[in-house]
Amino acid sequence: MIKKARLFTPGPTALHPEVQAALARPIVHHRTDEFRALIKECTAGLKAFLRTEDDVITLASSGSGGMEAALVNVLSPGDKMLALVAGKFGQRWEKLGRAYGMKVASLGATWGEAVTPAAVAEALERDAEVRAVFCQFSESSTGVAHDVKALAEIVHRHPDTLLVVDAISGAGAMTLETQAWGIDLVVVGSQKALSLPPGLAFVSVSERAWKRVESTTTPRFYFDLRRERAGLARGEPGFTPAIALVVALKASLDAIAAAGGVESLVANAGLLARMTRAAAKALGLPLVAPRDHGDALTALFAPQGLDATAIVKGLKSTHMSTVAGGQGELKGKIFRVAHLGYYDVTDILGLLSTLETVLQSLGHKFDLGCGVAAAQAEFIRHTAGR
């Protein structure tokens, strides 16, 4: 039987066909006027994507490199940081901070819930020494979204505190107004809503943050944002750029712009997320984040008595569709379906249909087609409401 390999993982996501075509092009040299112009166009496109006029730096690294760049450029050794830890990626902020000798304070949440803005407000009032707050816009391990708009408002009450948002899987999946909300640093990765392969990280830096960057004493070289800023206006990165990925980035940004911009991409992920949540309800699959879910992905518990790993394996072996399993303390208990990036209604209906056949083969009791029907109804509501 033909089985097409499909990724429904919250990174890497499906490549946009224009990205694939761009990646197939012959390599060009980066020390040319053409490539410098391309970099500048990409930077302009990234600003539109992040809704900001702040500088946006492109790094040849994965998203975690972008997180490291954000942290080491705004904190000096011994500085106090507050990490919001709602899952595995929140823990990464803690680990990064400790690796560089920061004083790490954390606000945890039960996995499946967000850290509340009220808790952050209280923590900052209690502790005036916090130099920066770190959080995830979308916590990929649970599908939880943080209210970064409210967080920015709270952090801004403290003139010496910056807000750093890992929006690696959140940007392009949910509304993010980097500049209007006043988020100091936003980190994004290429293999998410931008539907590129991994290998590029993007960091936006506010004017307020640049002042901090200048005075930070943490040793840094490859991820030194000062060097990147110096070449930004000329389209000259500090080190050899990931040329093919940058060429593909331009194709992705052009495709997004042609399809209605980041707002349209966000609306798309929102619809697929609503369809998936409707199907989950009909099929008796509990949401990992019933209240605080975002739209970048949906994390679902396996039905009572079923092994989530068997669901992931069944979709892979029977249909070659890859969904993500659980991470950390949710390993084996949940599976995760991506909505961010280049997916459409036919994709999600196909996935939900095959998911039903896998659930049935594993002994879960439900009426075949009921999850799909709920998703279809959600889609029909959406089209009626336009």
Add this chain to the structure above:
Amino acid sequence: MIKKARLFTPGPTALHPEVQAALARPIVHHRTDEFRALIKECTAGLKAFLRTEDDVITLASSGSGGMEAALVNVLSPGDKMLALVAGKFGQRWEKLGRAYGMKVASLGATWGEAVTPAAVAEALERDAEVRAVFCQFSESSTGVAHDVKALAEIVHRHPDTLLVVDAISGAGAMTLETQAWGIDLVVVGSQKALSLPPGLAFVSVSERAWKRVESTTTPRFYFDLRRERAGLARGEPGFTPAIALVVALKASLDAIAAAGGVESLVANAGLLARMTRAAAKALGLPLVAPRDHGDALTALFAPQGLDATAIVKGLKSTHMSTVAGGQGELKGKIFRVAHLGYYDVTDILGLLSTLETVLQSLGHKFDLGCGVAAAQAEFIRHTAGR
């Protein structure tokens, strides 16, 4: 909203990704040892695809060019031919014959039905002058399949009569034993089960047929199979080959072989066809060919009171999925969904899911998800039976 363009038409079909990659390669020259070797490998692969040791000629033309080549090489002006006409493509045999001055006798069938072997047997016994019988393996306008195995047996009772089968959309979708069944000429197109773009036609020629070809007096040049046969063993076509398509053909044949060969491709189309027929029954969409349907495609009437054109347009505008409308006398009454080629279970479930939303939006009454559920059940039956 993101809408991925998807073709569910019985030609062109979705390209295999290995075909896409091959088409992106730089052009090579055909007067080289490498390309001659490639042609020979393709010919070997086509023989495996058609299950024959007969010569298989590759022409740079669409499928209709292959039909013309088959006809002008086996009939001389004034020869009598028998065309089995079960739809639009059957009519093409009649038109071709008339264009070249043949005496054209026809056996018609109501659209949606096949011409029976018994009728052909009777016609050949009544008229000893018929030099060749022409038919479609899969009549794409209705989804009807002809029993070409039985037809070959009947035609072979008449030593001076050849059987010419247009298997353009049938080969690779249903079992076809060219040599074992003794089909004299089989015509195939590239844009069908081989999941290539259009532009190549393939014609297999039996030894019995070659004798006829040598004595045929119909004027011919580009489609002169004698010239093609002369260069076949050396990998040298008579005219400049469609180089990029031949390179892609090799990729397609390799991918088919790696996935289990033509038998696996046929089983795949069969499963998708059964799933589609099950969904159609549940949704109240009458089959155009309830008895004589093949598996290359499924042709469906619109539900009572609904315009089939609106279904085709709805799938296109709302989901960018293209299914085929009706042709000839079925125009506006039916739509057609392809199964031949590079499609999988997730594809057809996605299409059937979106089809349901279109049917509902057009006012057709049914329980959302019931067609998908019937298709899922058919798939589960299939996996249980393996």
